[in-house]
Amino acid sequence: MNALELADVSVRINQAQILHGVSFTAPKNQVTALLGRNGVGKSSTLKAIMSLYSPTGSIKLNGTELIGTPTHAIAASGVAYVPEDREIFATLSVKENLSLASRSKISSEKMSRVFEIFPDLSTRQEQRAGTLSGGQQQMLSLSRALLNDNQILLVDEPTKGLAPKLVTEVADALAEVAKRETMILVEQNLALVKRIAQKIVVMDQGKIIFEGAPEKLSDSVWVQSVLGVSNRGKHS
Amino acid sequence: MSTFLLMTITGIGLGALYFLVASGLTLIYGLMGVLNFAHGAFLSIGAFVGLWFATSIMKEATIPNFILAMIVGGLAAGFFALLMEQLLITRLYDRHIDQVLVTVGVALVVGAVLGGWFGNDLRLFPTPLWFLTGINFFGAIIPADRIIYIATAVALLIGNWALLRFTRIGLIIRAGVENRNMVNALGINVRRAFSTVFFLGGFAAGIGGVLVSVYSSGVSPLIAGTYLIYGFVVVVIGGMGSVTGSFVAAMLIGVIKQFANYYVTGLGDFVIALLLAGVLLVRPQGLFGKRIS
Numbered sequence: 001m002n003a004l005e006l007a008d009v010s011v012r013i014n015q016a017q018i019l020h021g022v023s024f025t026a027p028k029n030q031v032t033a034l035l036g037r038n039g040v041g042k043s044s045t046l047k048a049i050m051s052l053y054s055p056t057g058s059i060k061l062n063g064t065e066l067i068g069t070p071t072h073a074i075a076a077s078g079v080a081y082v083p084e085d086r087e088i089f090a091t092l093s094v095k096e097n098l099s100l101a102s103r104s105k106i107s108s109e110k111m112s113r114v115f116e117i118f119p120d121l122s123t124r125q126e127q128r129a130g131t132l133s134g135g136q137q138q139m140l141s142l143s144r145a146l147l148n149d150n151q152i153l154l155v156d157e158p159t160k161g162l163a164p165k166l167v168t169e170v171a172d173a174l175a176e177v178a179k180r181e182t183m184i185l186v187e188q189n190l191a192l193v194k195r196i197a198q199k200i201v202v203m204d205q206g207k208i209i210f211e212g213a214p215e216k217l218s219d220s221v222w223v224q225s226v227l228g229v230s231n232r233g234k235h236s
Numbered sequence: 237m238s239t240f241l242l243m244t245i246t247g248i249g250l251g252a253l254y255f256l257v258a259s260g261l262t263l264i265y266g267l268m269g270v271l272n273f274a275h276g277a278f279l280s281i282g283a284f285v286g287l288w289f290a291t292s293i294m295k296e297a298t299i300p301n302f303i304l305a306m307i308v309g310g311l312a313a314g315f316f317a318l319l320m321e322q323l324l325i326t327r328l329y330d331r332h333i334d335q336v337l338v339t340v341g342v343a344l345v346v347g348a349v350l351g352g353w354f355g356n357d358l359r360l361f362p363t364p365l366w367f368l369t370g371i372n373f374f375g376a377i378i379p380a381d382r383i384i385y386i387a388t389a390v391a392l393l394i395g396n397w398a399l400l401r402f403t404r405i406g407l408i409i410r411a412g413v414e415n416r417n418m419v420n421a422l423g424i425n426v427r428r429a430f431s432t433v434f435f436l437g438g439f440a441a442g443i444g445g446v447l448v449s450v451y452s453s454g455v456s457p458l459i460a461g462t463y464l465i466y467g468f469v470v471v472v473i474g475g476m477g478s479v480t481g482s483f484v485a486a487m488l489i490g491v492i493k494q495f496a497n498y499y500v501t502g503l504g505d506f507v508i509a510l511l512l513a514g515v516l517l518v519r520p521q522g523l524f525g526k527r528i529s
Contacts, residue, residue: 103423
C-alpha cells in the first residue's frame with residue numbers, strides 16, 4: 001500500500017525544466033530515501049509535493065490528488081515538511097515554534113514524545129530559536145513536524161552542515177521517528193540511509209534513474225557511478 | 237526648559253500621528269510584501285466617516301462622542317481596507333508592479349470621489365473644547381489635543397503588542413513576517429492573517445485620519461498625501477515589518493521635525509530627508525529591520 005504516488009511530475013521554473021516526468025511511490029510505514037548528486041531535483045521534488053512549486057502530472061496522497069491544492073491544505077491533510085534549511089522562525093521562541101506548528105492544542109503527551117526524542121529542546125523552550133545551534137535548530141524543525149498526526153513526513157537533508165556529533169544525534173532521532181512514521185528522506189549520508197530506509201529512489205538531471213531496495217547501496221561500483229560518492233558512508 | 241519640554245511633547249504628539257499611519261503600512265508590507273499606496277485613502281475614509289458620524293449622528297462635540305467618532309472612522313477604514321484586500325489584493329500577491337498600480341489607482345479614485353462629494357476645502361471637525369486648552373507641564377503649556385494623540389498611539393502600540401504576543405493570529409503574523417511560505421507549509425492559511433492585518437492597518441489609519449483632522453484644523457481629501465509620505469519614511473527608518481521600529485522612528489521624526497521647525501521655519505522636512513538618507517546609507521534595513529542578505 002502506497003502513502004504517496006507521483007506520476008509524470010514535471011516542474012518548470014522560468015525557462016528551466018527542473019523535473020522531467022518524475023514517477024515513484026512511497027510505501028506506507030516505510031522510509032523511502034531520495035538520492036542523487038547535488039542539483040538533480042531531490043529538494044525540488046519535495047517542494048513540488050508541497051505545492052511550493054507548481055508541478056504538472058499527478059501526486060496522490062492515499063489516493064487523493066494533491067496537484068492544484070494549496071500548500072497549507074496539503075500540510076493540513078497530513079504531509080509534514082522539514083525543509084533543507086530548517087526554516088525555523090528565528091525570532092520566535094522554541095515553544096512558540098512548536099505551538100505554531102501544532103494544528104490542534106498541543107497535548108502534554110505529544111510534547112513529552114517530542115522531548116523524549118529531542119531532550120535538548122525541553123530545557124530551551126523559552127529560548128529564541130535563532131540562537132539555537134545548527135543541530136538544535138534541526139531538532140526543532142523535526143519536532144514541529146512530529147507534533148501532528150501525519151500521513152507522511154518529507155525530510156530534506158536533515159544532517160546537512162552538522163558537526164559529526166550532531167549528525168549522530170539527528171540520525172538517532174530520525175531512526176526513532178522512522179519506527180512510526182512514513183517518510184521520504186532526502187539525504188547524502190548513505191550510512192544513515194542504509195540504517196533507516198526500506199526503499200531508495202535515485203534521481204539524475206530531474207529524472208528517476210533507479211527505484212528499488214537499499215541493498216543496492218552495497219554495490220560500490222554502482223554507487224560511485226550514480227551518486228559520485230563512495231558507499232562507505234559517513235559517520236552516523 | 238519649558239520650550240524644550242513643549243517642543244519634545246508636541247513632537248511626540250506629531251510622531252503619534254505618523255505612527256498611526258505607519259503601523260498598518262509596516263505590517264502590511266512586512267507580512268505580505270504589499271506596497272500599499274492606498275493607505276492614505278484609509279486615512280481619508282476614516283476622517284470623512286468620523287466627520288459624518290460626529291456631525292450627523294452625534295450633535296455635541298464631547299470627548300466621549302469624539303472617541304466614538306474616532307472608533308467609527310477607524311472601523312469604516314478597516315472594513316474598506318478588508319474589502320480592498322479581498323477584491324483586489326488577493327489576486328495580486330507577489331505581483332508587486334500590479335500592486336503599486338492598483339493601490340495608486342484606488343488612492344486616486346477615493347481622493348477623487350471624496351473631493352467630488354465634499355470638495356477639497358477643509359471642513360471643520362467638531363472638536364471638544366478641552367482639546368483647545370493647554371496643560372501646564374513643568375511650566376510648559378502643552379496643547380491638550382497632543383495628549384490624545386499620544387495616548388491613542390500608545391494604546392494602539394499596546395494593543396498591537398498584546399495581539400502579536402498573546403494570540404494565535406498574532407503568532408501567525410509574526411511568523412508570517414519572517415517566512416510566509418513556511419507558515420503555509422505548516423498547514424496554516426496565512427492569507428487569513430493577511431486579511432486581519434489589512435483590517436487592523438486600515439483601522440489604525442482611520443483613527444489616525446480623525447486625529448489628523450483635528451491637528452490640521454479640518455478634513456480634506458488632500459491631507460492624506462502628506463501623512464502617507466511620512467508614513468513611508470517612518471516605515472523605512474523604523475525597518476520594514478517592525479511595529480516597534482515604526483513607533484520609535486515616528487517619535488524620532490516627530491521630535492526632530494518639531495525642533496528643526498522651531499529654529500528655522502520649514503527646515504523640518506529637509507532634516508527628515510537628511511535623516512532618511514543617512515539611515516539608508518548606514519543601515520538600509522532600518523533601525524529595527526532585518527538585514528537583507
